[in-house]
Amino acid sequence: MRKINTRDFRVATRSTSRDINRRIALNVIHEHQPISRAELARRMRVTRGVAGVLVQELLDQDLIYEGATGEAAFGRKPTLLHVKSHDRLVVAVDIRFSKTYLMVCDFSGRQVALETCDTKFSIPELIRDLGTRIRRLLKTTGTTQAVEGVGVAVPGMVDQRTGRILNAPALGWRDVELRNPLATATGLPVEIENSGRACTLALLWLERGESMRPQNFVYVGVADGVGVGVVVNGELLRGSDYIAGEFAHVPLNIEGPQCMCGASGCWEAYISNLATISRYFGWHLSKLSPNKLRHAKHGSFTVLDLISRARGGDQKARAAIDSTAHFLGLGLGTIVNVINPECIYLDGEITTAWDLIQGPVTAALAQRALTEKGGRTPLRISSTMDHSRLRGAAALIAAPTFAAPRVA
Amino acid sequence: MRKINTRDFRVATRSTSRDINRRIALNVIHEHQPISRAELARRMRVTRGVAGVLVQELLDQDLIYEGATGEAAFGRKPTLLHVKSHDRLVVAVDIRFSKTYLMVCDFSGRQVALETCDTKFSIPELIRDLGTRIRRLLKTTGTTQAVEGVGVAVPGMVDQRTGRILNAPALGWRDVELRNPLATATGLPVEIENSGRACTLALLWLERGESMRPQNFVYVGVADGVGVGVVVNGELLRGSDYIAGEFAHVPLNIEGPQCMCGASGCWEAYISNLATISRYFGWHLSKLSPNKLRHAKHGSFTVLDLISRARGGDQKARAAIDSTAHFLGLGLGTIVNVINPECIYLDGEITTAWDLIQGPVTAALAQRALTEKGGRTPLRISSTMDHSRLRGAAALIAAPTFAAPRVA
DNA sequence: GAATATTGTTCGCACTCTGTACAAAGTCGG
DNA sequence: CCGACTTTGTACAGAGTGCGAACAATATTC
Numbered sequence: 001m002r003k004i005n006t007r008d009f010r011v012a013t014r015s016t017s018r019d020i021n022r023r024i025a026l027n028v029i030h031e032h033q034p035i036s037r038a039e040l041a042r043r044m045r046v047t048r049g050v051a052g053v054l055v056q057e058l059l060d061q062d063l064i065y066e067g068a069t070g071e072a073a074f075g076r077k078p079t080l081l082h083v084k085s086h087d088r089l090v091v092a093v094d095i096r097f098s099k100t101y102l103m104v105c106d107f108s109g110r111q112v113a114l115e116t117c118d119t120k121f122s123i124p125e126l127i128r129d130l131g132t133r134i135r136r137l138l139k140t141t142g143t144t145q146a147v148e149g150v151g152v153a154v155p156g157m158v159d160q161r162t163g164r165i166l167n168a169p170a171l172g173w174r175d176v177e178l179r180n181p182l183a184t185a186t187g188l189p190v191e192i193e194n195s196g197r198a199c200t201l202a203l204l205w206l207e208r209g210e211s212m213r214p215q216n217f218v219y220v221g222v223a224d225g226v227g228v229g230v231v232v233n234g235e236l237l238r239g240s241d242y243i244a245g246e247f248a249h250v251p252l253n254i255e256g257p258q259c260m261c262g263a264s265g266c267w268e269a270y271i272s273n274l275a276t277i278s279r280y281f282g283w284h285l286s287k288l289s290p291n292k293l294r295h296a297k298h299g300s301f302t303v304l305d306l307i308s309r310a311r312g313g314d315q316k317a318r319a320a321i322d323s324t325a326h327f328l329g330l331g332l333g334t335i336v337n338v339i340n341p342e343c344i345y346l347d348g349e350i351t352t353a354w355d356l357i358q359g360p361v362t363a364a365l366a367q368r369a370l371t372e373k374g375g376r377t378p379l380r381i382s383s384t385m386d387h388s389r390l391r392g393a394a395a396l397i398a399a400p401t402f403a404a405p406r407v408a
Numbered sequence: 409m410r411k412i413n414t415r416d417f418r419v420a421t422r423s424t425s426r427d428i429n430r431r432i433a434l435n436v437i438h439e440h441q442p443i444s445r446a447e448l449a450r451r452m453r454v455t456r457g458v459a460g461v462l463v464q465e466l467l468d469q470d471l472i473y474e475g476a477t478g479e480a481a482f483g484r485k486p487t488l489l490h491v492k493s494h495d496r497l498v499v500a501v502d503i504r505f506s507k508t509y510l511m512v513c514d515f516s517g518r519q520v521a522l523e524t525c526d527t528k529f530s531i532p533e534l535i536r537d538l539g540t541r542i543r544r545l546l547k548t549t550g551t552t553q554a555v556e557g558v559g560v561a562v563p564g565m566v567d568q569r570t571g572r573i574l575n576a577p578a579l580g581w582r583d584v585e586l587r588n589p590l591a592t593a594t595g596l597p598v599e600i601e602n603s604g605r606a607c608t609l610a611l612l613w614l615e616r617g618e619s620m621r622p623q624n625f626v627y628v629g630v631a632d633g634v635g636v637g638v639v640v641n642g643e644l645l646r647g648s649d650y651i652a653g654e655f656a657h658v659p660l661n662i663e664g665p666q667c668m669c670g671a672s673g674c675w676e677a678y679i680s681n682l683a684t685i686s687r688y689f690g691w692h693l694s695k696l697s698p699n700k701l702r703h704a705k706h707g708s709f710t711v712l713d714l715i716s717r718a719r720g721g722d723q724k725a726r727a728a729i730d731s732t733a734h735f736l737g738l739g740l741g742t743i744v745n746v747i748n749p750e751c752i753y754l755d756g757e758i759t760t761a762w763d764l765i766q767g768p769v770t771a772a773l774a775q776r777a778l779t780e781k782g783g784r785t786p787l788r789i790s791s792t793m794d795h796s797r798l799r800g801a802a803a804l805i806a807a808p809t810f811a812a813p814r815v816a
Numbered sequence: 817g818a819a820t821a822t823t824g825t826t827c828g829c830a831c832t833c834t835g836t837a838c839a840a841a842g843t844c845g846g
Numbered sequence: 847c848c849g850a851c852t853t854t855g856t857a858c859a860g861a862g863t864g865c866g867a868a869c870a871a872t873a874t875t876c
Contacts, residue, residue, distance in 0.1 A: 001807055004435045012425035014425065020815060024816060049834080075851085235411070237747075244747055251660060263776050334658050402412070420833085483872070487824085
């Protein structure tokens with residue numbers, strides 16, 4: 001039951017019905033490929049005549065192609081249809097503190113080329129560098145196919161509409177323009193998004209073959225910080241200024257440890273990798289000197305080391321991880337009470353110890369959830385895909401092809 | 409950019425365009441009434457021909473009517489159109505611990521009849537009582553017009569889809585069926601909703617004349633408990649089990665005071681009227697005996713008394729209110745970071761002291777908000793309308809007439 | 817009274833889905 | 847091999863849409 005916005009709506013034209021149904025057909029083919037026209041018609045509950053016309057238009061637009069002839073026990077054999085994704089290319093960029101990753105991939109997220117380089121912290125330098133690298137990358141990888149855009153994932157708050165980076169403390173950026181300069185430097189459309197939300201988009205748009213994603217879910221990625229993405233009704237929650245979904249800075253205790261964001265007691269300050277390691281070494285996060293902080297963040301000792309120590313019998317390591325698990329579950333309880341998703345996807349190094357932390361996490365979640373069913377919200381380990389941030393950046397460009405048309 | 413659900417979608421038929429445009433026309437007329445066909449055509453950016461046909465259909469369906477002839481400086485005078493809401497009736501029911509309110513009103517929320525009675529805590533008794541009262545109420549108030557349904561607001565968690573009350577601690581109900589028995593008892597369609605969300609629906613659907621509501625906002629009502637409703641893209645956030653939006657039980661401090669919900673340190677435990685009064689008297693909420701608790705909840709001393717003492721110079725009262733204001737602002741900060749609404753509507757007795765609390769509230773909000781602009785999210789005092797819960801209950805029945813049709 | 821302006825209706829046209837008929841291409845059983 | 851049967855894919859008339867232009871109705875201005 002959505003209210004129509006009387007200030008900004010779209011009336012239906014005589015081609016609106018066809019637009020809607022063509023898009024539905026594309027999605028059904030994408031989901032069930034390879035599929036015949038007749039099967040498509042049955043799944044869409046339209047006549048084969050209409051399905052035939054829709055398919056012809058999608059063929060004309062070069063969005064799908066006819067593959068081999070299929071098998072059937074009886075009657076005429078069907079011609080099978082596939083979505084054309086292997087020759088539609090995207091450049092995905094993942095900017096982190098340590099490194100910057102560039103990937104060329106197709107619309108389904110399949111990798112074509114990959115490149116790593118040091119992160120440039122000066123914006124003009126970054127833009128110049130990315131421009132030359134992207135041009136060279138496309139030249140070397142046989143750019144016979146058209147590249148349709150550049151997607152960029154950044155650890156920080158991004159206004160996805162204007163393409164400005166509002167605040168990226170990890171990179172030291174505050175209110176800088178990135179999209180437009182990069183678009184002119186590369187001559188391609190550019191989209192920018194927060195890295196946690198980019199991962200969420202990858203889950204929403206680029207997962208096929210595996211079990212279907214629900215229309216309502218939350219993604220939680222634990223790394224140096226905590227990235228969260230919220231999907232409601234099949235759509236990423238963006239909010240009025242495109243900065244919604246920041247569960248990382250919901251407090252567990254307003255009198256708790258200082259957080260990087262300036263406030264105190266944020267969930268992130270309890271469960272980030274940095275917090276877990278600090279807990280092990282007995283550091284006080286808020287009292288760390290900048291030097292020690294940098295060392296803790298990018299030192300040689302990682303959460304993975306901590307986990308292996310815990311597995312080796314180190315009780316202090318085990319306690320640090322259990323504590324993180326407990327706080328992780330408490331925060332998930334808040335997400336369940338506020339968003340009530342069908343499931344929550346968890347990502348990050350800490351999830352490799354899922355066998356160790358599952359107990360405390362689900363116990364803490366059930367403790368704070370308001371309903372018993374909410375307490376049993378399924379937690380799924382986001383099958384550690386390679387380069388999920390890069391795939392999310394690619395989804396920024398690929399998604400509009402498949403998205404539902406705006407109506408009413 | 410919404411993803412199409414390939415398991416559950418709606419293909420467009422040849423009447424879909426007309427359905428969409430007819431509904432848009434109804435909403436534009438509702439928003440700008442009285443309005444002529446030509447003006448409607450201009451606002452919808454369609455030809456006058458199409459607008460004329462849409463209007464004719466709405467007239468045939470008895471959803472609008474032709475009013476007086478308007479004035480124009482030049483040319484033929486327009487016939488003005490109005491939405492027919494005064495002869496479409498609803499029964500609204502608001503069940504509280506203290507009293508139960510019944511109202512007959514029209515589709516715009518205009519009151520026709522009102523009745524108050526003691527709340528029945530036994531479900532079979534409640535249903536029998538409501539059934540007879542509704543029948544009698546409709547008989548005495550000239551039921552020449554058809555009554556289209558019964559909307560019920562309940563303080564507690566409600567599965568709006570099945571009409572079951574999951575948990576209403578204030579009334580002592582847990583997992584009870586209410587909708588279907590009441591529907592058979594009254595012979596009318598019944599919809600049930602949590603009272604906080606009902607108020608949100610009233611804001612979304614039944615406010616005209618005043619300034620337009622945004623498509624993204626949050627409602628926060630502070631009473632014995634705290635009721636919250638979240639509106640995203642013009643739609644109430646319901647979640648996968650219809651229990652989303654429970655910001656009342658997001659923690660401020662997981663080691664804080666015990667909350668009625670069983671968890672500790674919930675926002676509600678810091679800012680409910682009960683918490684404010686307890687703070688004044690120096691009670692510890694979690695240590696109150698059931699007897700004292702009942703007295704505190706329904707005793708003669710209310711937050712309004714506390715406010716008048718504060719205005720009279722009582723420093724302890726002033727401190728208690730300031731403290732509540734501070735915690736209120738901290739929680740609003742969480743809402744801003746998670747939902748990023750265009751504005752937040754505040755309701756409840758405490759808002760009558762807005763001149764006293766505005767400072768601490770906005771300061772605390774800005775303290776926790778991640779962006780400067782988020783910290784300046786407008787807070788609006790929900791212009792204390794009479795019976796906002798009842799109007800929300802009415803909206804449960806009235807809204808489907810105006811809602812956008814489901815497509816794709 | 818003629819010119820002008822605005823409202824509201826009508827009609828041919830292009831575009832859409834719907835239902836039916838039909839051609840194409842295959843299996844099965846004799 | 848041939849006819850009965852099944853399934854796929856296409857073709858076409860029909861009904862429901864929006865689009866654009868023309869036209870009638872109504873009122874003001876000069």
